[in-house]
Protein backbone atom coordinates (compact mmCIF):
# COMPACT_ATOMS: atom_id res chain seq x y z
CA UNK A 302 0.00 0.00 0.00
CA UNK A 303 2.75 2.39 1.10
CA UNK A 304 4.69 1.75 -2.05
CA UNK A 305 1.66 2.40 -4.23
CA UNK A 306 0.91 5.57 -2.33
CA UNK A 307 4.38 6.96 -2.90
CA UNK A 308 4.32 5.81 -6.49
CA UNK A 309 1.13 7.79 -7.02
CA UNK A 310 2.44 10.85 -5.27
CA UNK A 311 5.54 10.77 -7.49
CA UNK A 312 3.29 10.40 -10.50
CA UNK A 313 1.28 13.38 -9.30
CA UNK A 314 4.35 15.54 -8.90
CA UNK A 315 5.39 14.58 -12.39
CA UNK A 316 1.95 15.36 -13.82
CA UNK A 317 1.80 18.67 -12.00
CA UNK A 318 5.24 19.67 -13.26
CA UNK A 319 4.32 18.69 -16.79
CA UNK A 320 1.18 20.72 -16.73
CA UNK A 321 2.38 24.03 -15.39
CA UNK A 322 1.47 26.81 -17.84
CA UNK A 323 -0.64 25.92 -20.82
CA UNK A 324 1.84 23.84 -22.60
CA UNK A 325 2.52 21.80 -25.63
CA UNK A 326 2.74 18.04 -25.38
CA UNK A 327 0.77 15.01 -26.32
CA UNK A 328 -2.34 14.54 -24.20
CA UNK A 329 -2.22 12.56 -21.01
CA UNK A 330 -4.61 9.75 -20.14
CA UNK A 331 -4.19 9.05 -16.47
CA UNK A 332 -4.63 5.40 -15.61
CA UNK A 333 -5.64 6.20 -12.07
CA UNK A 334 -9.16 4.95 -11.41
CA UNK A 335 -10.46 4.91 -7.91
CA UNK A 336 -14.11 4.33 -7.15
CA UNK A 337 -13.61 4.67 -3.42
CA UNK A 338 -17.03 3.54 -2.48
CA UNK A 339 -19.81 1.79 -4.32
CA UNK A 340 -21.92 4.19 -6.36
CA UNK A 341 -25.03 3.93 -4.19
CA UNK A 342 -26.89 6.70 -2.42
CA UNK A 343 -26.29 7.17 1.30
CA UNK A 344 -29.28 5.77 3.28
CA UNK A 345 -31.79 8.41 4.33
CA UNK A 346 -31.24 7.74 8.05
CA UNK A 347 -27.56 8.75 7.80
CA UNK A 348 -26.63 11.86 9.77
CA UNK A 349 -25.59 13.75 6.62
CA UNK A 350 -29.32 14.07 5.94
CA UNK A 351 -30.30 14.96 9.52
CA UNK A 352 -33.09 17.48 9.95
CA UNK A 353 -32.39 20.43 12.26
CA UNK A 354 -33.84 20.47 15.78
CA UNK A 355 -36.98 22.39 16.62
CA UNK A 356 -40.54 22.53 15.34
CA UNK A 357 -40.66 23.63 11.70
CA UNK A 358 -36.95 24.57 11.72
CA UNK A 359 -35.67 25.83 8.36
CA UNK A 360 -33.75 23.18 6.43
CA UNK A 361 -32.03 22.85 3.04
CA UNK A 362 -30.66 26.37 3.32
CA UNK A 363 -28.93 27.58 0.18
CA UNK A 364 -27.83 30.92 -1.22
CA UNK A 365 -27.08 32.15 -4.71
CA UNK A 366 -26.16 35.47 -6.29
CA UNK A 367 -29.24 37.70 -6.50
CA UNK A 368 -28.24 40.37 -8.99
CA UNK A 369 -25.87 41.07 -11.87
CA UNK A 370 -23.07 42.77 -9.92
CA UNK A 371 -22.74 40.84 -6.65
CA UNK A 372 -24.50 43.11 -4.15
CA UNK A 373 -27.49 40.83 -3.62
CA UNK A 374 -28.20 37.23 -2.68
CA UNK A 375 -31.23 35.01 -2.88
CA UNK A 376 -31.58 32.99 0.33
CA UNK A 377 -33.75 29.86 0.08
CA UNK A 378 -34.92 27.25 2.59
CA UNK A 379 -37.69 24.79 3.33
CA UNK A 380 -39.96 24.60 6.36
CA UNK A 381 -41.50 21.15 6.71
CA UNK A 382 -44.56 21.55 8.97
CA UNK A 383 -46.12 24.96 8.35
CA UNK A 384 -45.40 27.96 6.16
CA UNK A 385 -43.76 29.99 8.95
CA UNK A 386 -41.99 33.25 8.25
CA UNK A 387 -40.28 34.13 4.96
CA UNK A 388 -38.24 36.87 6.60
CA UNK A 389 -34.44 37.07 6.60
CA UNK A 390 -32.81 39.14 9.35
CA UNK A 391 -29.24 40.15 8.63
CA UNK A 392 -26.42 42.40 9.72
CA UNK A 393 -22.67 42.76 9.89
CA UNK A 394 -22.16 41.56 13.45
CA UNK A 395 -23.18 38.29 14.99
CA UNK A 396 -26.66 38.15 16.50
CA UNK A 397 -27.24 41.84 15.83
CA UNK A 398 -29.49 42.08 12.85
CA UNK A 399 -29.90 45.69 11.74
CA UNK A 400 -31.72 44.76 8.56
CA UNK A 401 -34.44 42.47 7.35
CA UNK A 402 -35.93 41.41 4.05
CA UNK A 403 -39.25 39.74 3.33
CA UNK A 404 -39.45 36.82 0.92
CA UNK A 405 -42.28 34.54 -0.12
CA UNK A 406 -43.02 30.82 -0.14
CA UNK A 407 -44.78 28.23 -2.24
CA UNK A 408 -45.35 24.49 -2.20
CA UNK A 409 -45.82 21.96 -4.97
CA UNK A 410 -46.68 18.35 -5.54
CA UNK A 411 -44.84 15.86 -7.72
CA UNK A 412 -46.56 12.57 -8.39
CA UNK A 413 -47.64 11.43 -4.89
CA UNK A 414 -45.11 13.71 -3.15
CA UNK A 415 -46.13 16.97 -1.44
CA UNK A 416 -43.34 19.41 -0.76
CA UNK A 417 -42.71 21.44 2.36
CA UNK A 418 -42.92 25.23 2.20
CA UNK A 419 -40.15 26.54 0.00
CA UNK A 420 -39.01 30.07 0.84
CA UNK A 421 -37.00 32.43 -1.35
CA UNK A 422 -35.91 35.84 -0.13
CA UNK A 423 -33.92 38.46 -2.03
CA UNK A 424 -31.43 40.24 0.21
CA UNK A 425 -30.04 43.27 -1.60
CA UNK A 426 -28.22 46.54 -1.06
CA UNK A 427 -25.28 44.66 0.46
CA UNK A 428 -21.81 46.15 0.82
CA UNK A 429 -19.03 44.59 -1.21
CA UNK A 430 -16.43 42.39 0.45
CA UNK A 431 -18.21 42.25 3.79
CA UNK A 432 -19.06 39.49 6.19
CA UNK A 433 -22.76 39.27 7.04
CA UNK A 434 -24.68 37.16 9.52
CA UNK A 435 -28.24 36.09 8.85
CA UNK A 436 -31.09 34.43 10.65
CA UNK A 437 -34.14 32.62 9.30
CA UNK A 438 -37.04 30.80 10.92
CA UNK A 439 -39.19 31.54 13.94
CA UNK A 440 -37.58 32.41 17.25
CA UNK A 441 -37.47 29.08 19.04
CA UNK A 442 -36.35 27.16 15.98
CA UNK A 443 -34.51 29.95 14.15
CA UNK A 444 -31.15 29.20 12.55
CA UNK A 445 -28.17 31.46 11.96
CA UNK A 446 -25.59 31.43 9.18
CA UNK A 447 -23.11 33.81 7.58
CA UNK A 448 -21.72 34.71 4.17
CA UNK A 449 -19.09 37.00 2.71
CA UNK A 450 -20.01 39.25 -0.21
CA UNK A 451 -17.62 39.41 -3.18
CA UNK A 452 -15.36 42.41 -3.75
CA UNK A 453 -16.53 44.98 -6.28
CA UNK A 454 -15.69 43.94 -9.83
CA UNK A 455 -12.34 45.14 -11.07
CA UNK A 456 -9.67 43.80 -13.40
CA UNK A 457 -7.20 42.69 -10.73
CA UNK A 458 -9.57 41.50 -8.02
CA UNK A 459 -8.48 38.06 -6.83
CA UNK A 460 -11.24 35.51 -6.34
CA UNK A 461 -11.48 31.73 -6.06
CA UNK A 462 -14.25 29.65 -7.55
CA UNK A 463 -14.94 25.97 -6.99
CA UNK A 464 -16.33 23.91 -9.84
CA UNK A 465 -18.49 20.88 -9.04
CA UNK A 466 -20.74 18.80 -11.28
CA UNK A 467 -23.03 15.77 -11.27
CA UNK A 468 -22.83 15.57 -7.49
CA UNK A 469 -25.63 13.27 -6.31
CA UNK A 470 -25.72 11.93 -2.74
CA UNK A 471 -23.38 8.94 -2.39
CA UNK A 472 -20.32 8.52 -0.15
CA UNK A 473 -18.29 9.64 -3.16
CA UNK A 474 -20.42 12.80 -3.37
CA UNK A 475 -19.74 13.37 0.31
CA UNK A 476 -16.02 13.00 -0.26
CA UNK A 477 -16.16 15.56 -3.08
CA UNK A 478 -18.19 17.99 -0.99
CA UNK A 479 -15.89 17.67 2.02
CA UNK A 480 -12.78 18.12 -0.11
CA UNK A 481 -14.26 21.17 -1.73
CA UNK A 482 -15.09 22.64 1.67
CA UNK A 483 -11.41 22.30 2.67
CA UNK A 484 -10.44 24.47 -0.30
CA UNK A 485 -10.25 28.24 -0.44
CA UNK A 486 -13.26 28.36 -2.78
CA UNK A 487 -15.52 31.39 -2.24
CA UNK A 488 -18.40 30.44 -4.55
CA UNK A 489 -19.32 27.33 -6.51
CA UNK A 490 -19.93 27.13 -10.22
CA UNK A 491 -22.22 24.12 -10.42
CA UNK A 492 -22.35 22.48 -13.84
CA UNK A 493 -25.65 20.61 -13.57
CA UNK A 494 -27.18 17.34 -12.30
CA UNK A 495 -27.79 18.10 -8.64
CA UNK A 496 -29.57 15.42 -6.64
CA UNK A 497 -30.20 12.49 -9.01
CA UNK A 498 -33.60 12.27 -7.30
CA UNK A 499 -35.09 11.46 -10.70
CA UNK A 500 -33.65 7.93 -10.35
CA UNK A 501 -36.36 7.22 -7.76
CA UNK A 502 -40.12 6.69 -8.03
CA UNK A 503 -43.19 8.58 -6.93
CA UNK A 504 -42.84 10.30 -3.56
CA UNK A 505 -39.20 9.22 -3.21
CA UNK A 506 -38.27 11.69 -5.96
CA UNK A 507 -39.31 14.64 -3.83
CA UNK A 508 -37.83 13.03 -0.71
CA UNK A 509 -34.43 12.74 -2.41
CA UNK A 510 -34.55 16.40 -3.48
CA UNK A 511 -35.14 17.21 0.19
CA UNK A 512 -32.31 14.99 1.39
CA UNK A 513 -29.93 16.53 -1.15
CA UNK A 514 -30.82 20.01 0.06
CA UNK A 515 -29.82 18.98 3.58
CA UNK A 516 -26.72 17.15 2.34
CA UNK A 517 -25.16 20.22 0.67
CA UNK A 518 -26.31 22.76 3.27
CA UNK A 519 -22.94 22.83 5.11
CA UNK A 520 -21.61 24.63 2.02
CA UNK A 521 -24.67 26.12 0.29
CA UNK A 522 -25.89 28.02 3.38
CA UNK A 523 -22.56 29.88 3.64
CA UNK A 524 -21.49 30.62 0.09
CA UNK A 525 -23.37 31.03 -3.17
CA UNK A 526 -23.64 28.16 -5.58
CA UNK A 527 -24.39 29.35 -9.12
CA UNK A 528 -26.66 26.80 -10.72
CA UNK A 529 -26.81 25.44 -14.21
CA UNK A 530 -29.14 22.61 -15.11
CA UNK A 531 -28.45 19.08 -16.35
CA UNK A 532 -30.56 16.27 -17.79
CA UNK A 533 -31.37 14.97 -14.29
CA UNK A 534 -33.26 18.20 -13.64
CA UNK A 535 -35.64 17.65 -16.60
CA UNK A 536 -37.91 15.10 -14.85
CA UNK A 537 -40.32 14.68 -17.73
CA UNK A 538 -42.35 11.70 -16.48
CA UNK A 539 -45.57 11.13 -18.42
CA UNK A 540 -46.15 7.89 -16.50
CA UNK A 541 -46.36 9.85 -13.28
CA UNK A 542 -48.42 12.58 -14.90
CA UNK A 543 -45.47 14.98 -14.64
CA UNK A 544 -45.18 16.83 -17.93
CA UNK A 545 -43.60 20.14 -16.98
CA UNK A 546 -39.81 19.95 -17.35
CA UNK A 547 -37.58 21.23 -14.53
CA UNK A 548 -40.46 21.46 -12.05
CA UNK A 549 -38.61 20.40 -8.89
CA UNK A 550 -35.51 22.41 -9.78
CA UNK A 551 -37.43 25.59 -10.54
CA UNK A 552 -39.46 25.34 -7.33
CA UNK A 553 -36.38 24.81 -5.19
CA UNK A 554 -33.52 26.71 -6.82
CA UNK A 555 -33.37 30.29 -8.00
CA UNK A 556 -31.14 32.11 -10.46
CA UNK A 557 -30.85 35.88 -10.94
CA UNK A 558 -31.85 35.61 -14.60
CA UNK A 559 -33.86 38.82 -14.83
CA UNK A 560 -30.85 40.87 -13.75
CA UNK A 561 -29.07 39.82 -16.94
CA UNK A 562 -32.14 40.47 -19.09
CA UNK A 563 -32.77 36.77 -19.62
CA UNK A 564 -36.34 35.61 -20.04
CA UNK A 565 -35.73 32.21 -18.43
CA UNK A 566 -34.14 31.01 -15.16
CA UNK A 567 -32.24 28.30 -17.02
CA UNK A 568 -29.83 30.70 -18.73
CA UNK A 569 -28.34 33.88 -17.27
CA UNK A 570 -25.16 35.70 -16.42
CA UNK A 571 -23.53 37.38 -13.44
CA UNK A 572 -20.45 39.43 -12.73
CA UNK A 573 -18.56 38.34 -9.69
CA UNK A 574 -15.22 39.88 -8.70
CA UNK A 575 -13.05 39.77 -11.85
CA UNK A 576 -15.18 37.19 -13.66
CA UNK A 577 -18.14 37.37 -16.00
CA UNK A 578 -19.98 34.06 -15.73
CA UNK A 579 -22.39 32.99 -18.47
CA UNK A 580 -24.67 30.05 -17.71
CA UNK A 581 -26.26 28.19 -20.63
CA UNK A 582 -28.93 25.50 -20.78
CA UNK A 583 -28.11 22.39 -22.79
CA UNK A 584 -31.77 21.38 -22.60
CA UNK A 585 -33.53 24.52 -23.80
CA UNK A 586 -33.71 25.66 -27.41
CA UNK A 587 -30.59 27.54 -28.53
CA UNK A 588 -30.54 27.51 -32.33
CA UNK A 589 -30.84 30.70 -34.33
CA UNK A 590 -33.89 32.87 -33.51
CA UNK A 591 -34.57 31.20 -30.14
CA UNK A 592 -34.61 33.27 -26.92
CA UNK A 593 -31.42 31.68 -25.58
CA UNK A 594 -29.59 32.38 -28.84
CA UNK A 595 -30.70 36.00 -28.95
CA UNK A 596 -29.92 36.48 -25.28
CA UNK A 597 -26.41 35.02 -25.55
CA UNK A 598 -25.58 37.22 -28.54
CA UNK A 599 -26.57 40.29 -26.55
CA UNK A 600 -24.98 39.15 -23.29
CA UNK A 601 -21.63 38.65 -25.00
CA UNK A 602 -21.81 42.31 -26.05
CA UNK A 603 -22.34 43.33 -22.41
CA UNK A 604 -19.13 41.62 -21.28
CA UNK A 605 -16.61 44.27 -20.24
CA UNK A 606 -13.14 42.73 -20.09
CA UNK A 607 -11.74 45.98 -18.65
CA UNK A 608 -13.89 45.34 -15.60
CA UNK A 609 -14.19 41.55 -15.59
CA UNK A 610 -11.24 40.13 -17.55
CA UNK A 611 -12.23 36.49 -17.05
CA UNK A 612 -15.02 35.24 -19.28
CA UNK A 613 -16.31 31.85 -18.15
CA UNK A 614 -19.15 29.78 -19.61
CA UNK A 615 -20.99 27.00 -17.76
CA UNK A 616 -23.02 24.41 -19.62
CA UNK A 617 -23.95 20.84 -18.71
CA UNK A 618 -23.06 18.95 -21.90
CA UNK A 619 -19.37 19.14 -22.81
CA UNK A 620 -18.59 20.48 -26.26
CA UNK A 621 -15.26 18.66 -26.49
CA UNK A 622 -15.26 15.26 -24.83
CA UNK A 623 -13.32 12.08 -25.62
CA UNK A 624 -15.12 9.70 -23.30
CA UNK A 625 -17.37 7.01 -24.74
CA UNK A 626 -20.05 8.38 -22.43
CA UNK A 627 -22.09 11.13 -24.07
CA UNK A 628 -19.66 11.29 -27.00
CA UNK A 629 -20.71 14.02 -29.48
CA UNK A 630 -23.77 15.11 -27.50
CA UNK A 631 -22.28 18.62 -27.45
CA UNK A 632 -21.90 18.73 -31.23
CA UNK A 633 -25.17 20.54 -31.86
CA UNK A 634 -24.37 23.36 -29.45
CA UNK A 635 -20.83 23.51 -30.82
CA UNK A 636 -22.11 24.12 -34.32
CA UNK A 637 -24.26 27.01 -33.10
CA UNK A 638 -22.08 28.78 -30.51
CA UNK A 639 -18.45 27.85 -31.10
CA UNK A 640 -17.88 30.81 -33.41
CA UNK A 641 -18.93 33.21 -30.70
CA UNK A 642 -16.83 31.48 -28.05
CA UNK A 643 -13.78 32.03 -30.24
CA UNK A 644 -14.56 35.55 -31.48
CA UNK A 645 -15.29 36.71 -27.92
CA UNK A 646 -12.20 34.98 -26.56
CA UNK A 647 -13.95 33.03 -23.84
CA UNK A 648 -11.34 31.91 -21.30
CA UNK A 649 -12.82 28.59 -20.31
CA UNK A 650 -15.97 26.54 -20.64
CA UNK A 651 -16.86 24.23 -17.77
CA UNK A 652 -19.21 21.31 -18.31
CA UNK A 653 -20.36 18.21 -16.46
CA UNK A 654 -22.49 15.29 -17.70
CA UNK A 655 -19.61 12.87 -18.33
CA UNK A 656 -18.67 11.26 -15.02
CA UNK A 657 -14.95 11.77 -15.38
CA UNK A 658 -12.48 14.63 -15.68
CA UNK A 659 -11.10 16.04 -18.93
CA UNK A 660 -9.32 19.23 -20.08
CA UNK A 661 -8.81 20.23 -23.71
CA UNK A 662 -6.18 22.31 -25.44
CA UNK A 663 -7.19 25.60 -27.01
CA UNK A 664 -8.75 24.27 -30.17
CA UNK A 665 -11.60 25.14 -32.49
CA UNK A 666 -13.49 23.64 -35.37
CA UNK A 667 -14.99 26.82 -36.76
CA UNK A 668 -13.29 26.55 -40.14
CA UNK A 669 -15.47 23.52 -40.82
CA UNK A 670 -18.69 23.87 -42.69
CA UNK A 671 -20.70 21.08 -44.16
CA UNK A 672 -19.74 21.87 -47.73
CA UNK A 673 -15.97 21.96 -47.24
CA UNK A 674 -14.93 18.87 -45.27
CA UNK A 675 -11.85 19.19 -43.07
CA UNK A 676 -13.78 18.57 -39.94
CA UNK A 677 -10.98 18.28 -37.37
CA UNK A 678 -10.43 20.66 -34.49
CA UNK A 679 -7.20 22.61 -34.88
CA UNK A 680 -5.09 24.69 -32.48
CA UNK A 681 -6.60 28.13 -32.07
CA UNK A 682 -5.16 30.61 -29.63
CA UNK A 683 -8.43 32.52 -29.46
CA UNK A 684 -10.39 29.43 -28.44
CA UNK A 685 -11.47 28.57 -24.91
CA UNK A 686 -10.15 25.65 -22.90
CA UNK A 687 -12.95 23.09 -22.43
CA UNK A 688 -13.07 21.38 -19.05
CA UNK A 689 -15.38 18.55 -18.00
CA UNK A 690 -15.91 18.19 -14.25
CA UNK A 691 -18.78 15.70 -14.19
CA UNK A 692 -17.02 13.68 -11.53
CA UNK A 693 -18.85 14.76 -8.38
CA UNK A 694 -19.67 11.17 -7.47
CA UNK A 695 -23.33 10.36 -8.12
CA UNK A 696 -25.00 6.95 -8.02
CA UNK A 697 -24.43 6.24 -11.72
CA UNK A 698 -20.71 5.71 -11.06
CA UNK A 699 -17.72 6.64 -13.22
CA UNK A 700 -17.48 6.92 -17.00
CA UNK A 701 -14.38 4.77 -17.25
CA UNK A 702 -14.09 4.22 -21.02
CA UNK A 703 -12.13 6.88 -22.83
CA UNK A 704 -11.79 6.69 -26.59
CA UNK A 705 -8.50 5.24 -27.66
CA UNK A 706 -6.24 6.70 -28.89
CA UNK A 707 -6.66 9.99 -27.06
CA UNK A 708 -7.75 12.58 -29.64
CA UNK A 709 -5.49 15.54 -30.41
CA UNK A 710 -7.75 17.98 -28.68
CA UNK A 711 -7.64 16.26 -25.30
CA UNK A 712 -4.88 17.46 -22.98
CA UNK A 713 -5.58 15.52 -19.79
CA UNK A 714 -8.24 13.03 -18.80
CA UNK A 715 -8.85 10.79 -15.84
CA UNK A 716 -11.81 8.77 -14.69
CA UNK A 717 -12.04 9.37 -10.97
CA UNK A 718 -14.03 11.58 -8.62
CA UNK A 719 -13.12 15.12 -7.64
CA UNK A 720 -13.68 18.87 -8.03
CA UNK A 721 -11.84 21.86 -9.48
CA UNK A 722 -10.79 25.24 -8.18
CA UNK A 723 -10.02 28.34 -10.23
CA UNK A 724 -7.94 30.85 -8.35
CA UNK A 725 -8.00 34.14 -10.22
CA UNK A 726 -4.92 36.20 -9.32
CA UNK A 727 -5.21 39.27 -11.48
CA UNK A 728 -6.10 40.28 -15.04
CA UNK A 729 -3.50 38.01 -16.60
CA UNK A 730 -3.10 34.94 -14.37
CA UNK A 731 -5.37 32.30 -12.89
CA UNK A 732 -4.23 29.12 -11.15
CA UNK A 733 -6.42 26.18 -11.99
CA UNK A 734 -6.48 22.82 -10.19
CA UNK A 735 -8.42 19.63 -10.56
CA UNK A 736 -8.40 17.78 -7.26
CA UNK A 737 -8.91 14.06 -7.20
CA UNK A 738 -10.68 12.51 -4.22
CA UNK A 739 -8.26 10.16 -2.57
CA UNK A 740 -8.27 8.32 0.72
CA UNK A 741 -8.96 11.04 3.26
CA UNK A 742 -7.34 13.80 1.27
CA UNK A 743 -7.60 15.71 -1.94
CA UNK A 744 -4.80 15.42 -4.42
CA UNK A 745 -4.12 18.24 -6.88
CA UNK A 746 -3.81 16.22 -10.03
CA UNK A 747 -4.16 18.52 -13.03
CA UNK A 748 -2.69 21.97 -12.44
CA UNK A 749 -2.49 24.67 -15.07
CA UNK A 750 -1.72 28.37 -15.04
CA UNK A 751 -4.24 29.99 -17.35
CA UNK A 752 -3.29 33.19 -19.10
CA UNK A 753 -6.19 35.52 -19.74
CA UNK A 754 -7.45 35.46 -23.33
CA UNK A 755 -8.05 39.20 -23.45
CA UNK A 756 -5.22 40.65 -21.35
CA UNK A 757 -2.45 38.14 -21.77
CA UNK A 758 -2.62 37.63 -25.50
CA UNK A 759 0.64 39.53 -25.94
CA UNK A 760 2.51 37.64 -23.29
CA UNK A 761 5.03 35.30 -24.79
CA UNK A 762 3.66 31.97 -25.84
CA UNK A 763 5.04 29.19 -27.87
CA UNK A 764 4.07 29.51 -31.49
CA UNK A 765 1.07 27.59 -32.64
CA UNK A 766 1.68 24.68 -34.88
CA UNK A 767 -0.82 25.37 -37.54
CA UNK A 768 -0.31 22.48 -39.83
CA UNK A 769 -2.34 19.95 -37.91
CA UNK A 770 -5.63 19.17 -39.43
CA UNK A 771 -6.57 15.65 -40.13
CA UNK A 772 -5.36 12.38 -38.80
CA UNK A 773 -2.21 13.62 -37.19
CA UNK A 774 -1.71 12.43 -33.68
CA UNK A 775 1.27 14.66 -33.09
CA UNK A 776 0.42 17.26 -30.57
CA UNK A 777 -2.32 19.71 -31.21
CA UNK A 778 -0.81 21.09 -28.20
CA UNK A 779 0.60 24.34 -28.93
CA UNK A 780 1.16 26.53 -25.99
Ligand SMILES: *[C@@H]1O[C@H](CO)[C@@H](O)[C@H](O)[C@H]1NC(C)=O
Nearest residue numbers: 384407408409410414415416
Ligand atom coordinates in the same frame (compact mmCIF):
# COMPACT_ATOMS: atom_id res chain seq x y z
C1 LIG B 1 -49.77 23.57 -0.14
O1 LIG B 1 -50.06 23.73 1.25
C2 LIG B 1 -51.44 23.87 1.53
C3 LIG B 1 -51.60 24.26 3.00
O2 LIG B 1 -50.79 23.49 3.83
C4 LIG B 1 -52.16 22.57 1.18
O3 LIG B 1 -53.53 22.66 1.47
C5 LIG B 1 -51.98 22.34 -0.31
O4 LIG B 1 -52.53 21.10 -0.69
C6 LIG B 1 -50.49 22.35 -0.68
N1 LIG B 1 -50.37 22.40 -2.14
C7 LIG B 1 -49.70 21.50 -2.82
C8 LIG B 1 -49.65 21.70 -4.29
O5 LIG B 1 -49.13 20.57 -2.29
Ligand SMILES: *[C@@H]1O[C@H](CO)[C@@H](O)[C@H](O)[C@H]1NC(C)=O
Nearest residue numbers: 667668669670671672673674
Ligand atom coordinates in the same frame (compact mmCIF):
# COMPACT_ATOMS: atom_id res chain seq x y z
C1 LIG C 1 -17.76 27.17 -46.27
O1 LIG C 1 -16.34 27.17 -46.39
C2 LIG C 1 -15.87 27.60 -47.64
C3 LIG C 1 -14.35 27.41 -47.66
O2 LIG C 1 -13.76 27.97 -46.52
C4 LIG C 1 -16.26 29.07 -47.86
O3 LIG C 1 -15.83 29.49 -49.13
C5 LIG C 1 -17.76 29.18 -47.75
O4 LIG C 1 -18.13 30.54 -47.82
C6 LIG C 1 -18.26 28.60 -46.43
N1 LIG C 1 -19.69 28.63 -46.42
C7 LIG C 1 -20.38 29.13 -45.40
C8 LIG C 1 -21.88 29.12 -45.53
O5 LIG C 1 -19.85 29.58 -44.41
Ligand SMILES: *[C@@H]1O[C@H](CO)[C@@H](O)[C@H](O)[C@H]1NC(C)=O
Nearest residue numbers: 457725726727728729730731
Ligand atom coordinates in the same frame (compact mmCIF):
# COMPACT_ATOMS: atom_id res chain seq x y z
C1 LIG D 1 -0.39 38.48 -11.82
O1 LIG D 1 -0.25 37.31 -11.04
C2 LIG D 1 0.85 36.52 -11.39
C3 LIG D 1 0.77 35.26 -10.59
O2 LIG D 1 0.66 35.53 -9.22
C4 LIG D 1 2.15 37.29 -11.18
O3 LIG D 1 3.25 36.52 -11.55
C5 LIG D 1 2.09 38.55 -12.01
O4 LIG D 1 3.25 39.34 -11.76
C6 LIG D 1 0.85 39.34 -11.68
N1 LIG D 1 0.76 40.46 -12.60
C7 LIG D 1 0.57 41.69 -12.17
C8 LIG D 1 0.48 42.74 -13.22
O5 LIG D 1 0.49 41.96 -10.98
Ligand SMILES: [Fe+2]
Nearest residue numbers: 494531532654
Ligand atom coordinates in the same frame (compact mmCIF):
# COMPACT_ATOMS: atom_id res chain seq x y z
FE1 LIG E 1 -25.91 14.73 -17.10
